[in-house]
Structures are given as structure tokens and as C-alpha cells.
Amino acid sequence: MKKLNLPAQAGQPQAEKPKPENAGRRSFLGKLGLGALIAGFLGQSYALLRALVPNVLYEPPSRFKVGSPDQFPAGMTFLEDRRLFIGREQEGLYAISATCTHLGCTVKMVNLSQPRKVQLRGKQVEISREFHCPCHGSKYYGDGTNYAGPAPKPLTWYKLETAAEDGQLVVDLSQPVGRDFRLKV
């Protein structure tokens, strides 16, 4: 049946036409709601995927190469990035940690203006350098023996060896050694 568009009769309420500004507001709120929904979904998805990936702690390797032996002249060479001193004497090479045994600051090497005689492990020896910690004043003799300040023990010595494939020096932080260790090269 054909529907006739009859004019509204007097006294009858007319259907209200949506105002254009109301329509715009509704559309904006709709988009805002959709955006929030998508953001919530993405957040949940990320949290779910992240929970499936294990937390892995990447630690630097404890065994690493520091260069060929001829890069280390007589005396002490400081490897800042490794916080290590590589020493060379007639008897051979050795590695001493630059990490203070008090709270872990990096110690500084100090060349003495005059050699000094000290008692080390029951023997009188002449030393020409020391290590001083700038944080709380700990002092160590040249072989790492602590003698002043709050440091509770000597600086750690680490095993040194040469790599079979290319002859480079390898430091092994997992293997502390005695202060009489020397690598002959």
C-alpha cells in the first residue's frame, strides 16, 4: 500500500530532526570509544605475548680477549672498558682487577715518585706504584694488597692465557688466581 506523506495536524507533536552539531558529537564519541577499545585490545595482546617471552639477563662474558701480548709493554696498562690492569714484568704477564673491594669504585694507579720498601707476604719488597680508590680512600700496594682505608681484601687477580687460534691474551674472570701468577709469553 502506498504511504502518503500527510502534513502533521495541528496539535500533534512533530518528530524532532537531529541537529547537525549533535550528530557530529555522537560520531566523535563513537570514534573515541572505538579508539579506546583498540588500545585496550593491543595492550592486552602485548601483555599476553610478553608473558610468553622469558626474561633473559644478558651478562657480559667472563672470558674475553684483550689483544696480543706485544700490545702490553713493561709496567701496567689500564683497560678502562674492562676495569682491568694488565701488568708486564720480566717473569711474565698478569691481570689485576681495578674494582675496589670496598664498594666497587674503580681504583687509580699512582706511580710513586720514589720506590718504597714494604713488607709483602712475609718478604720485604720494593714497590714503585700503588692503587688508590677515589671513593673512600682505600689504598693498595702495586700487587693489589690492601693496606689503608675500608677495603676488606686485596684487588683480585685473574687468570691470563693465550688463545690457541690467534695467540691473543685471554682474561678469565671466573678464575681468580694468586698474586704470584705470571703468564710466560
Ligand code: FES
Ligand atoms: S669503594 Fe673504594 S674505598 Fe670505598
